[in-house]
Amino acid sequence: MARSNTAWGIEIGQYAIKAIQLERDGDAVRVRDVVVIPHLQVLTTPGLESGDEGSAAGAANILEMSLSQLATQKQLANQNVVVNYSWGGNRGFARFAKLPPVGPKEIPNIVKFEAGQQIPFALEDVEWDYHTFESEDSPEVEVGIFAIQKDPLKEFLSLVSEKLGIEPRAVTLGPVALYNALAYDRDIARQNEPFVFLDIGTASTDLVVAHGTRCWMRSFPLGGHNFTEAIAESFQLSYRKADGLKQESATSKYAKQIMQAMRPVFGDLLGDVQKSLTFYEGQNRGVKLKNVVGMGSTLKIPGLRKFLGMQLGLEVERLERFAKLTVEGPEAADFASHTVNFATAYGMALQGLGLATINVNLLPVSSMRQQVWARKTRWFAAAAAIACASGGLMFARHIIDGGALGSVEQLNASKAVLASAKAQQEQLSGQSADVGSLSKNVLGLLEDREVWPFILHDASTAIRAANDDAMVGDDLSKLAAGGPRTQTVLRDLSGVYKLDGSARTIEVTLNVEFMADDSNSHLDETVCKWLEDNAKRADAPYEIVKVSGNNNALTAMKVGADGALASAGGSSSTAAGAAGAAGAAGADEDKPFESFTSGGGGGAGSSFGGVTGKRQPSGNTQINRPGGLLGGAGSGGSGFSAGGDAGDPAYGPRDGGQGGFARGSSQQQSESKVDLEKTAPIPARPSLYPPDSTVYVGKVTFVVKLKGEVQSAAPAAEGM
Numbered sequence: 071m072a073r074s075n076t077a078w079g080i081e082i083g084q085y086a087i088k089a090i091q092l093e094r095d096g097d098a099v100r101v102r103d104v105v106v107i108p109h110l111q112v113l114t115t116p117g118l119e120s121g122d123e124g125s126a127a128g129a130a131n132i133l134e135m136s137l138s139q140l141a142t143q144k145q146l147a148n149q150n151v152v153v154n155y156s157w158g159g160n161r162g163f164a165r166f167a168k169l170p171p172v173g174p175k176e177i178p179n180i181v182k183f184e185a186g187q188q189i190p191f192a193l194e195d196v197e198w199d200y201h202t203f204e205s206e207d208s209p210e211v212e213v214g215i216f217a218i219q220k221d222p223l224k225e226f227l228s229l230v231s232e233k234l235g236i237e238p239r240a241v242t243l244g245p246v247a248l249y250n251a252l253a254y255d256r257d258i259a260r261q262n263e264p265f266v267f268l269d270i271g272t273a274s275t276d277l278v279v280a281h282g283t284r285c286w287m288r289s290f291p292l293g294g295h296n297f298t299e300a301i302a303e304s305f306q307l308s309y310r311k312a313d314g315l316k317q318e319s320a321t322s323k324y325a326k327q328i329m330q331a332m333r334p335v336f337g338d339l340l341g342d343v344q345k346s347l348t349f350y351e352g353q354n355r356g357v358k359l360k361n362v363v364g365m366g367s368t369l370k371i372p373g374l375r376k377f378l379g380m381q382l383g384l385e386v387e388r389l390e391r392f393a394k395l396t397v398e399g400p401e402a403a404d405f406a407s408h409t410v411n412f413a414t415a416y417g418m419a420l421q422g423l424g425l426a427t428i429n430v431n432l433l434p435v436s437s438m439r440q441q442v443w444a445r446k447t448r449w450f451a452a453a454a455a456i457a458c459a460s461g462g463l464m465f466a467r468h469i470i471d472g473g474a475l476g477s478v479e480q481l482n483a484s485k486a487v488l489a490s491a492k493a494q495q496e497q498l499s500g501q502s503a504d505v506g507s508l509s510k511n512v513l514g515l516l517e518d519r520e521v522w523p524f525i526l527h528d529a530s531t532a533i534r535a536a537n538d539d540a541m542v543g544d545d546l547s548k549l550a551a552g553g554p555r556t557q558t559v560l561r562d563l564s565g566v567y568k569l570d571g572s573a574r575t576i577e578v579t580l581n582v583e584f585m586a587d588d589s590n591s592h593l594d595e596t597v598c599k600w601l602e603d604n605a606k607r608a609d610a611p612y613e614i615v616k617v618s619g620n621n622n623a624l625t626a627m628k629v630g631a632d633g634a635l636a637s638a639g640g641s642s643s644t645a646a647g648a649a650g651a652a653g654a655a656g657a658d659e660d661k662p663f664e665s666f667t668s669g670g671g672g673g674a675g676s677s678f679g680g681v682t683g684k685r686q687p688s689g690n691t692q693i694n695r696p697g698g699l700l701g702g703a704g705s706g707g708s709g710f711s712a713g714g715d716a717g718d719p720a721y722g723p724r725d726g727g728q729g730g731f732a733r734g735s736s737q738q739q740s741e742s743k744v745d746l747e748k749t750a751p752i753p754a755r756p757s758l759y760p761p762d763s764t765v766y767v768g769k770v771t772f773v774v775k776l777k778g779e780v781q782s783a784a785p786a787a788e789g790m
Contacts, residue, residue: 077422247417
């Protein structure tokens with residue numbers, strides 16, 4: 071797959087759609103955008119097709135609504151998109167085999183023979199691809215064969231194309247994307263020890279063993295859906311209520327009964343994992359598995375991680391963060407709360423950037439060929455138009471020099487043909503987003519350097535119009551006065567360049583948070599109204615042609631005592647998801663049969679804005695004093711003590727009376743604590759909003775149509 075500077079990875083799961091856009095930043099990648107869209111109902115809900123569980127919509131209709139919501143929120147047209155295949159519980163399949171010693175030219179023929187043996191369907195009925203695993207220290211060549219049935223894949227791609235308005239550049243399997251993400255993020259190829267990745271999803275579980283440049287994977291149909299069904303059967307509840315009870319099991323007063331109901335599923339999951347790991351160790355003599363990295367929302371069930379670790383005799387670690395992903399801005403906290411669910415989408419975006427270790431593509435060959443020809447056709451059409459124009463010029467030259475036509479009317483007709491060919495070429499060039507768009511946009515960075523000061527001026531002035539005078543003035547007495555207030559804050563601003571026929575436009579998005587008596591009309595009557603009233607101005611280098619606000623899709627946030635914003639339980643899925651993540655993060659997962667308490671830490675998982683600047687209380691602000699000059703925080707061997715003079719307190723004690731550096735620190739050092747709140751207190755930043763008030767998060771979008779030359783500077787913002 072050709073490399074691109076940005077790529078979307080979209081995981082279409084049974085519980086939600088997770089999408090992440092990555093951008094190459096030198097040798098690293100960073101997150102440009104991220105979104106989680108939970109389905110209206112879990113797609114594994116029993117009886118969904120027949121209208122049970124209080125909904126007449128089938129699983130396909132619910133998935134269509136989620137895809138349409140994603141298309142509404144994000145601009146995916148003409149983007150580099152990679153999706154996973156997960157349709158009707160069918161996730162495709164992977165097979166692994168060792169090849170006989172043959173030359174490189176013979177490998178494709180041998181692989182095709184192996185595919186016919188390994189795939190349980192006729193090859194003409196599946197889309198399949200393969201990847202060879204080789205290493206310098208071993209002559210063996212192993213092959214991974216990946217396949218999807220054609221008919222379900224065609225139906226799946228038709229739905230994605232219709233609802234998202236895109237043609238994916240690639241289709242892959244969830245376990246493959248999972249391996250690509252962790253292989254890149256943890257430099258698996260450079261590690262000498264094997265890693266086990268366990269992704270417990272809603273309908274199935276993916277297990278991947280990665281060792282150096284090789285991997286092995288298996289999926290089995292057991293996941294969070296089975297835990298929900300066990301609770302529903304035990305408590306005689308509907309599937310939807312049982313799923314809610316499962317998510318609240320950490321804090322429920324029926325925690326013990328819930329855990330007892332799920333115990334049989336624990337055993338089934340353990341059995342499948344044990345069989346898979348035993349099979350792998352049997353096929354790879356001398357390999358000893360030690361560590362398991364777990365992910366997926368199901369792993370948040372209290373006690374599941376500890377249960378698996380004890381029964382398997384392995385250290386089970388839950389994925390908390392990615393080593394090579396950088397997330398900036400207001401999405402950082404929200405992304406951190408969903409890290410455990412984003413590995414698959416991460417791997418697909420890496421494949422779109424050309425950074426995947428296993429670069430298999432199960433997109434139908436006809437679709438790939440169509441995409442390639444669609445890109446080439448634009449170049450062919452432009453070349454043909456240029457050729458016609460060149461031929462017309464030669465013909466016109468012959469006429470001018472006294473050729474056979476000899477009439478003014480025929481000469482004009484030839485010129486008309488030439489003009490028509492040139493117009494067709496310009497039209498094709500204008501319609502193609504790929505032909506010359508990169509160079510035009512680079513030049514546009516210089517051409518429009520005077521435009522953005524005007525956009526910033528208009529945005530800040532429109533926001534100012536949405537505030538009380540006390541909020542933007544310098545009268546402290548008015549600012550300190552109590553009572554209702556109208557206050558609007560600009561969180562961030564972004565713009566997207568587009569072509570509207572022959573005109574260039576910029577779609578500007580203002581993400582705002584505000585307090586107002588009438589939240590439903592506040593943005594329309596203030597920010598939007600100012601932009602509409604000032605749409606046409608002689609001094610501005612553009613005309614505002616479209617203004618819209620999202621008053622009907624606001625997120626209600628509650629201001630805490632410390633000034634931080636947290637979900638107010640509104641209808642927004644973003645707020646609800648953040649609140650749920652915060653609650654789940656607070657559970658003591660390793661003590662399933664003891665009392666449960668909600669997590670502290672100031673609700674970082676659900677916080678959107680209004681950060682107070684003060685260290686949030688965690689119940690323990692003391693840290694261990696470092697041991698020695700090179701010591702790190704912590705005790706019990708977590709730091710290093712310099713081995714200097716025994717009498718020199720700067721070096722600390724020696725280990726066994728020997729010189730050099732000794733691992734760990736003495737008991738006296740490890741017991742010495744430093745209270746950060748007393749030694750280095752961090753004062754609280756004043757909150758933007760009064761405590762216990764409600765703040766709404768929304769956005770305003772306006773489109774500017776560029777015109778003519780611009781002035782050298784933007785007008786100064788009055789009163790800003």
